Amino acid sequence: MAHLAIAGGEPIRRTPFPRWPFWNHEEVEAVQAVVESGRWGAQQGGEVRRFEAEFAAYQEAAHGIAVTNGSVALKLALTAAGVGLGDEVIMPGYTFVATATAALEIGAVPIFADIDPYTYTLDPASAEACITSRTRALLPVHLGGRPADMEAIMALAQRHNLVVIEDAAQAWGASWQGRMAGTLGHAAGFSFQSSKNITAGEGGGMRIMSWAGTIASASSTVPFSGSSCAAIPCSSPSGRPTRPIWSKRCQKSPASRRYARTHA
Numbered sequence: 001m002a003h004l005a006i007a008g009g010e011p012i013r014r015t016p017f018p019r020w021p022f023w024n025h026e027e028v029e030a031v032q033a034v035v036e037s038g039r040w041g042a043q044q045g046g047e048v049r050r051f052e053a054e055f056a057a058y059q060e061a062a063h064g065i066a067v068t069n070g071s072v073a074l075k076l077a078l079t080a081a082g083v084g085l086g087d088e089v090i091m092p093g094y095t096f097v098a099t100a101t102a103a104l105e106i107g108a109v110p111i112f113a114d115i116d117p118y119t120y121t122l123d124p125a126s127a128e129a130c131i132t133s134r135t136r137a138l139l140p141v142h143l144g145g146r147p148a149d150m151e152a153i154m155a156l157a158q159r160h161n162l163v164v165i166e167d168a169a170q171a172w173g174a175s176w177q178g179r180m181a182g183t184l185g186h187a188a189g190f191s192f193q194s195s196k197n198i199t200a201g202e203g204g205g206m207r208i209m210s211w212a213g214t215i216a217s218a219s220s221t222v223p224f225s226g227s228s229c230a231a232i233p234c235s236s237p238s239g240r241p242t243r244p245i246w247s248k249r250c251q252k253s254p255a256s257r258r259y260a261r262t263h264a
């Protein structure tokens with residue numbers, strides 16, 4: 001057996017990893033143009049809308065809505081799905097804390113299932129064992145860009161009439177069986193926080209996926225309520241009246257989730 005490089009073996013990599021983040025004059029000029037315009041608000045220029053459209057297209061989803069960060073995206077996705085006080089949301093025990101706080105912040109209860117020891121993502125069998133009469137949603141996490149077993153998770157959701165929100169914060173550009181992460185469940189959240197594959201520094205813009213019926217109201221309602229998030233419709237979870245839920249809850253929320261032109 002070959003020796004590890006640390007023990008005198010041949011290193012598999014001889015060049016240092018590139019610096020992070022990458023940027024060039026295009027980013028600098030784009031930020032400079034917004035700053036010098038004196039019109040910094042999200043709705044005072046086309047950057048946010050363009051970013052939403054381009055990101056959604058890249059992820060092969062129909063729509064995107066940018067919000068302040070990945071945590072808010074997950075929270076909005078859960079809220080839009082009708083998850084609320086006392087509802088149980090099943091998620092992997094191994095993830096970033098924001099997966100759980102997204103549920104807690106809307107009064108839902110995070111339930112931690114085991115992870116698959118080979119993929120470190122949500123184990124569908126363990127998730128099934130966690131289902132109770134209070135379970136409303138599954139929240140698989142595509143950890144480190146590795147998608148969870150979405151085939152098994154979607155089958156499980158269908159059997160128990162659950163909504164599936166993908167935590168795709170770490171999975172920009174990842175795919176599962178030829179389909180892009182974030183289009184596999186009913187909604188998803190991405191993060192552009194400083195450690196992510198594309199980043200806007202802190203307060204990363206993000207997207208949530210939403211299902212077809214909600215997008216018209218989502219795009220018009222969310223900025224109205226002081227928000228700017230990204231919704232990307234994919235499929236419709238059976239029988240859930242998502243449109244009124246989204247509109248009502250987003251309009252009730254007093255918090256601003258707007259995304260900045262400089263970030264976009």
Ligand SMILES: Cc1ncc(COP(=O)(O)O)c(C=O)c1O
Pocket residue numbers: 069070071072095096098099141167169170190191192193203204206
């Ligand atoms: C798995 C996971 N979920 C959620 C988040 C929350 O994203 P944000 O920091 O943009 O709120 C992150 C990243 O920080 C994450 O890694």
